[in-house]
Amino acid sequence: MKIGAPKEIFEGENRVAMTPDSALQLQKLGHACVIEAGAGTKAGFSDAAYAAAGVEVLPTAAAVFAAADVLVKVRGPEEAEARLLREGQTLISFFWPAQNETLLKLVAERRATVVAMDMVPRISRAQKMDALSSMANIAGYRAVIEAGNNFGRFFTGQVTAAGKVPPAKVLIVGAGVAGLAAIGTSTSLGAITYAFDVRPEVAEQIESMGAEFVFLDFEDAQDGAATGGYAAPSSPEFREKQLAKFRELAPEVDIVITTALIPGRPAPKLWTEDMVRMMKPGSVVVDLAAERGGNCDLTVPDDKIVTENGVTIVGYTDFPSRMAAQSSTLYSNNIRHMLTDLTPKKDGVINHNMEDDVIRGATVAHQGAVTFPPPPPKVA
Numbered sequence: 001m002k003i004g005a006p007k008e009i010f011e012g013e014n015r016v017a018m019t020p021d022s023a024l025q026l027q028k029l030g031h032a033c034v035i036e037a038g039a040g041t042k043a044g045f046s047d048a049a050y051a052a053a054g055v056e057v058l059p060t061a062a063a064v065f066a067a068a069d070v071l072v073k074v075r076g077p078e079e080a081e082a083r084l085l086r087e088g089q090t091l092i093s094f095f096w097p098a099q100n101e102t103l104l105k106l107v108a109e110r111r112a113t114v115v116a117m118d119m120v121p122r123i124s125r126a127q128k129m130d131a132l133s134s135m136a137n138i139a140g141y142r143a144v145i146e147a148g149n150n151f152g153r154f155f156t157g158q159v160t161a162a163g164k165v166p167p168a169k170v171l172i173v174g175a176g177v178a179g180l181a182a183i184g185t186s187t188s189l190g191a192i193t194y195a196f197d198v199r200p201e202v203a204e205q206i207e208s209m210g211a212e213f214v215f216l217d218f219e220d221a222q223d224g225a226a227t228g229g230y231a232a233p234s235s236p237e238f239r240e241k242q243l244a245k246f247r248e249l250a251p252e253v254d255i256v257i258t259t260a261l262i263p264g265r266p267a268p269k270l271w272t273e274d275m276v277r278m279m280k281p282g283s284v285v286v287d288l289a290a291e292r293g294g295n296c297d298l299t300v301p302d303d304k305i306v307t308e309n310g311v312t313i314v315g316y317t318d319f320p321s322r323m324a325a326q327s328s329t330l331y332s333n334n335i336r337h338m339l340t341d342l343t344p345k346k347d348g349v350i351n352h353n354m355e356d357d358v359i360r361g362a363t364v365a366h367q368g369a370v371t372f373p374p375p376p377p378k379v380a
């Protein structure tokens with residue numbers, strides 16, 4: 001089969017779904033690869049590097065859509081791209097089917113198959129294809145780097161001839177994949193790091209990474225924890241306790257990185273306006289939940305603001321794209337692993353096995369039908 005990567009057309013998107021390295025791996029599965037000219041440029045991969053890896057460089061997206069049997073992309077298709085899909089073609093990309101019903105119907109009508117990378121079941125066997133995690137890991141790391149870039153001080157404490165420098169104090173709210181990556185980065189830079197999550201089981205992970213778990217004295221320790229490792233909305237009583245704790249911490253901490261999300265809901269508001277007012281001038285809030293409405297009351301998605309009391313609030317929604325070389329490498333590996341499972345005999349033939357839990361879970365359109373939502377997975 002021919003695997004093709006068109007250039008991402010979403011404004012500001014720097015990533016690419018195929019790298020020269022991933023193309024070499026795809027060829028080992030018996031596939032041929034094509035790419036649109038310039039598709040990898042913003043991620044640091046030149047057309048010449050693709051050509052040297054045996055990839056055919058085509059001049060336009062239309063040429064890639066026409067030539068390829070399988071299209072690989074980062075962002076879900078814009079309507080114009082979806083209209084280029086045809087019967088028998090497969091698209092592998094992020095898709096967010098619950099938020100894109102019309103687009104989903106359109107691709108199903110065109111009888112294309114869509115594998116949504118955001119729908120890969122989060123089971124052990126599928127970790128190598130878990131693009132949500134690979135991108136969240138990068139976002140968590142980059143959030144700390146952005147915080148440092150906007151914080152005019154060291155993370156680590158120092159005693160120098162010119163004076164003593166106190167270590168920065170960093171609070172990470174939410175210790176999922178992105179939060180844990182942020183904790184690791186913050187502690188490795190030498191900051192005193194605190195972290196909080198509604199799921200008490202993460203306390204051990206937080207502490208094993210050198211941060212201090214912010215303990216909340218509450219009768220029902222499981223208040224905000226749902227099944228499957230995700231969070232549920234907290235009770236009003238729990239939320240009040242949590243906010244009271246954050247108000248205690250607000251004047252102390254220099255940097256707050258918020259990553260709290262609840263599946264299927266807007267991000268919970270956890271860093272309120274009065275907490276921002278209590279922070280010292282020069283402090284920084286990086287809100288990784290900005291795309292889902294933000295954890296901080298004052299976040300402006302896709303932007304950075306400075307409040308009257310000199311607190312910078314970063315609401316960027318493109319953290320992985322800001323590290324496009326790294327994120328393209330990891331994302332293209334996630335895609336390559338998906339294609340490995342879709343090519344079981346390594347003979348260049350796609351076998352779209354809907355009996356396979358992972359393939360079934362991620363497939364949102366197939367043979368003219370919408371196949372989202374999937375049935376619950378058989379394997380845990």
Ligand code: NAD
Binds near residue numbers: 231259263268
């Ligand atoms: P997420 O992005 O949905 O949420 C981020 C974090 O915010 C979560 O830890 C959540 O508990 C926390 N949160 C929600 N409300 C909060 C509040 N009010 N205050 C503080 N924190 C709050 O999470 P994620 O990174 O997608 O990870 C979710 C789960 O999935 C974790 O248990 C993770 O270990 C698990 N996971 C499993 C696999 C796998 O097995 N393959 C892969 C990735 C993640």
